[in-house]
Amino acid sequence: MDAVRSALRDLGREAVFLDQRRNSSMRVRLKPSRRGDVNGSISSAGEALNLGEIGSAYIRPIETRKAMPEPDVEGKALQHAIAVDTTLIAWSDLTSAQVVNRPSAMASNHSKPYQASLIRNLGFRTPRTLITTDPAAASQFVKSHACVVYKSISGVRSVVSRLSGSDPEALQDVANCPTQFQEYIDGHEVRVHVVGRTTISTKIDSGASDYRYAHLTDANVTMEPIAIDESLSAKCVKMASAMGLHLAGIDFRVSPSGDWYCLEVNPSPGFTFYEAATGQAIGRAVAELLCELAQENCGDGTPRNGSSG
Amino acid sequence: MIVILASGLDREARDLANSWKGYDARILTAEDLHRPGWAFRPDDGAQDGTCVVAGSVVGAKDIELALTCRPSVLPEELTSLHPEERQYVAAEMTAFLVAWLTSLTCPVFNRPTATSLCGPAWSVEHWRIQVVRCGGRWARTGADLHSACVIGDQCFNAPNDRLERVLRQLAIAANVRFLRALCNSESVVSVSSLPRCDTDQLRDAILRDAGLAP
Numbered sequence A: 001m002d003a004v005r006s007a008l009r010d011l012g013r014e015a016v017f018l019d020q021r022r023n024s025s026m027r028v029r030l031k032p033s034r035r036g037d038v039n040g041s042i043s044s045a046g047e048a049l050n051l052g053e054i055g056s057a058y059i060r061p062i063e064t065r066k067a068m069p070e071p072d073v074e075g076k077a078l079q080h081a082i083a084v085d086t087t088l089i090a091w092s093d094l095t096s097a098q099v100v101n102r103p104s105a106m107a108s109n110h111s112k113p114y115q116a117s118l119i120r121n122l123g124f125r126t127p128r129t130l131i132t133t134d135p136a137a138a139s140q141f142v143k144s145h146a147c148v149v150y151k152s153i154s155g156v157r158s159v160v161s162r163l164s165g166s167d168p169e170a171l172q173d174v175a176n177c178p179t180q181f182q183e184y185i186d187g188h189e190v191r192v193h194v195v196g197r198t199t200i201s202t203k204i205d206s207g208a209s210d211y212r213y214a215h216l217t218d219a220n221v222t223m224e225p226i227a228i229d230e231s232l233s234a235k236c237v238k239m240a241s242a243m244g245l246h247l248a249g250i251d252f253r254v255s256p257s258g259d260w261y262c263l264e265v266n267p268s269p270g271f272t273f274y275e276a277a278t279g280q281a282i283g284r285a286v287a288e289l290l291c292e293l294a295q296e297n298c299g300d301g302t303p304r305n306g307s308s309g
Numbered sequence B: 001m002i003v004i005l006a007s008g009l010d011r012e013a014r015d016l017a018n019s020w021k022g023y024d025a026r027i028l029t030a031e032d033l034h035r036p037g038w039a040f041r042p043d044d045g046a047q048d049g050t051c052v053v054a055g056s057v058v059g060a061k062d063i064e065l066a067l068t069c070r071p072s073v074l075p076e077e078l079t080s081l082h083p084e085e086r087q088y089v090a091a092e093m094t095a096f097l098v099a100w101l102t103s104l105t106c107p108v109f110n111r112p113t114a115t116s117l118c119g120p121a122w123s124v125e126h127w128r129i130q131v132v133r134c135g136g137r138w139a140r141t142g143a144d145l146h147s148a149c150v151i152g153d154q155c156f157n158a159p160n161d162r163l164e165r166v167l168r169q170l171a172i173a174a175n176v177r178f179l180r181a182l183c184n185s186e187s188v189v190s191v192s193s194l195p196r197c198d199t200d201q202l203r204d205a206i207l208r209d210a211g212l213a214p
Helices: A002-010 A020-025 A075-094 A103-110 A112-121 A135-143 A168-176 A211-216 A230-242 A272-278 A282-297 B011-019 B030-034 B083-103 B124-133 B161-174 B200-209
Strands: A015-017 A026-032 A038-044 A047-050 A054-058 A098-100 A129-132 A148-151 A179-183 A188-195 A198-206 A221-226 A247-254 A260-266 A305-308 B002-005 B025-028 B050-053 B056-059 B065-068 B146-151 B154-156 B178-183 B188-192
Touching: A002 A015, A002 A282, A020 A026, A020 A075, A026 A075, A026 B124, A038 A075, A054 A282, A075 A103, A075 B124, A098 A282, A103 A112, A103 A260, A112 A129, A112 A260, A112 B083, A129 A135, A129 B083, A135 A168, A135 A179, A188 A230, A188 A282, A198 A211, A198 A230, A198 A272, A198 A282, A221 A272, A230 A247, A230 A260, A272 A282, B002 B011, B011 B025, B011 B200, B025 B050, B030 B050, B030 B083, B065 B200, B124 B161, B124 B188, B146 B161, B146 B200, B154 B161, B154 B200, B161 B178, B161 B188
Parallel strands: A015 A305, A054 A098, A054 A305, B002 B025, B002 B065
Antiparallel strands: A026 A038, A038 A047, A129 A179, A148 A179, A188 A198, A188 A247, A198 A221, A247 A260, B050 B056, B146 B154, B146 B178, B178 B188
16 A cells, blocks of 8 residues: 555655544545435545545555554444445445445456466466365365375465375365365466456466465575567456456466466555566556546546555 | 245245245255255266255255345354454355356346345446436436336336336346336336245245246
């Protein structure tokens, strides 16, 4: 968020920042019309923002309780904050302003196999997958692939782990909860950030099963900018658009034979991690996108303010 | 077989299963999700796999109709698990069911979205805005309220033609085949996509819409 705010300042564009941590003191009123517009206002600390004046918005909401300044707050303050967040989520989904990204579009990432089915339907290859509570089925899947990983289905505790050996005792635990196994694709990873109609791609090499957590096992991670094929770039842009996403972090594994497997589409990518390692100006690209979307959204050609929060 | 996805404590779901005994209706509970027997290969589709319903392993292809009578699996009902694991396992089970139910080829009332097992997880504010967009009026309270229902192409108990049009539009906007609303002749007071069908009229309508009854 800070990277985008900073880039907007560099572009000379004014943006309003709505800090979710201050929701307990905000007031939100929405005014829907039969034409479909959702206008209204947000007021906080004596200032009011007219929602109808917002041309584009960049949102990265978190669970209300986690945003509260006092973690154990209960009662009216929490209820009010939840009501504000819920109303703003509704606005974000329904407004005619351009939102990066709408909450309903981001939600597909809450179920990895659900999202994977969307990815396949949009023409990308995905690793073979089994979700099971049956130890025999799990064992059969492990035997039929050279290497297998297991990973969470929901995104909670989402660390990819390689299955070591085929210990039948370990596989008995799958009876407790549906468990997701996937064929492991040897090779390297590529993160493709889709920003509007452009892509910014990063190659990642790591000895860890999940490079995002390589520090937990002292594994190495190297990143470098790469250029991807134009047709693949266009396909990524098309997929993000089909999923309703202006911004996406698409994760691929590329096999030694050059086959690209799409693992996930991250609808709220933490792009500063890649930017810091490679110098790729992803934050600036997001800021420019917000300005462009605000410009497009204004019927009379007058640039509206961007908003982030 | 008809599968009703519900809590084991859901009395209405049990009544529904009893009324549909002739169609082999069974309740799929959270307990079924941590029994051996589930095998889902998303690449191949749910129909080719197996599932556990009411304690028995069945082929998913044998399911003719599914009703999702819950928005998610709750941590509180996973009493056989360690308390520290319940939140995580409930999230995993819910995410799994989103993918599995989406993949079923039989009729599902209502198809899950990424945010809820029974259609869109819209807030009251979101429903309010959608009602207005569909040409209706929203009220926080009202007198003379009664329950109207949209099932597929049919609308039941709408107080007048105007509200029937609003509710049909709302069901389309929400992309659901079952929609229930509390309303009076002027306004809508609440809306739900949870498929609660507590009358024979509604139960028969679901079976007809699913192609299981004439």
